[in-house]
Amino acid sequence: MTARRKTFLGVAAMVMALGGCALASEPPAPEVGAQGSATPAAATPAAESALHDLLPERIRSAGVIRVASNIPYPPWEMYTTAGGQQPTGIDYDLSQALAAKLGVKASFDQTAFDSMIPAVMAGKADIVMAGIFDTPKRRESLSFVDYAKDGYSLLVAKGNPLGMKDVTDLSGKTVAVQSSTSEEAAIGKLSKRFESQGKEGVTALAFPGDSEAFLAIKSGKAVARVQATSAAAYAAKTFENGNAFELVDAPSITEEFGGGMEGIGVPKSDTELLTALQKALQALMDDGTYLKILSKYGVENIALTKAEINQGTD
Template structure:
């Protein structure tokens, strides 16, 4: 059965900074997050075709507001100086350079991230959001990432979890408004068939809250995007905190899916401009450099496109 979701840092101190900032940022979700003073990916040349395709209202404003549920390492996070970083942040800077405008990340809780576009507060979503047929009813996706979903457990794997069915009759935490919870509940009959009780799923506001629950023993595991799980499992600092469960039958994670930039369907011209900018980044190698920076090269898209969710890579 597939597992799908929405879609720590290199040092434990960075994860702690993200946790400390999350509460404060939640109270001002419409405000722009702190950005690094300089970012090499914002310094690329404009792509004339992509810039020409951008609707006039964004050219005039000079900015595209990006809804992003921060922190969600390694997609969006804070460094040791509390400056915003991560795959989505760097990619946003590079896309802005191609389009000749700024892409400015705005902190937005994930469960209200689509409504923030519908209300006009934000223009697009870059938040590790998976491209699913259900979401395609509301959004178009410019797909830039392809990864599965994995199980994150405390270091040493005290629950001896080796596959998703080992989660039966255990407390598992996931982030609220992701589809992991729904999918995990589809294993109820398989758990019963093996003589066990269903998985007990709890949904928490932030991925950092989920990881805290696992660290504190309130949850046996976190089911999350493979990129996030792999990043958390390699966290340095005072010692190893998590282990990544490696299911031999699913070495790349469960059911790889596409992650994309979410754009309301009525803004189709904006989607086309973003797609042209992304294709330009792939062609000149910037895209590969961004993924390599975060050790995520295993999750590149061979060829990008619109609404690839539900199709084979």
């Protein structure tokens, strides 16, 4: 990944019990300004009345778009300090910019990963922004405004002690995944295929969040973490100042785990909000705000130039 920020607030120390594991660290957040809020990627975009008028009446009246997200998943969402409450990350910054362009505010609410879509469908949140992939399965409930194109990689211990090179090296290994994600299901399919070929399968060790999955690699309970390349590269660059993990990036990994479009999830029935977000995102792309946000986290290589709907594949 390119154009990484060279200075950070520091590494957020975190102690977690995982079968007697040692200390682990979360990736540091970007610099924090004097008032304790995340350093902005760009000036707050000016509201556009024409875009504001596209919003559903309930959101115009409330003045807030409620965003369900799952923290931490750096660089998409995280907290500025260990144990803090101030979110930062791609999704947080972009949600604030979209809301500003639409002339409203955006709340950014911590939600368990497997509860985000149910929360939106139950009316407890308006949208999902959590670096999630736009897939046909998810489009049974949601429509997506696509805002990044990402692949998949393996995150392994620094030095790659097992010499892993591609997806075939996962045979007979234990891999850390986040529960209820597409990669958890894909590991199951890969394991069955290996077994049908007379090879050893793959054991998926599922955790509710990234911190536990990363700790499993450090403790030796798992040999790798299957993860979107943007998140894996950020972790490799920032955990313990880059001394904990490294990236294994090969075309076969993306082909196996189905990298593609990541999108903002909106209930299928809420076409007004979907259209408003699409047009607001395009406005941010056109004025440079969108690219500045991605560049802030060193992931401008996943940028799109056009805000489209439901372009993800399985």
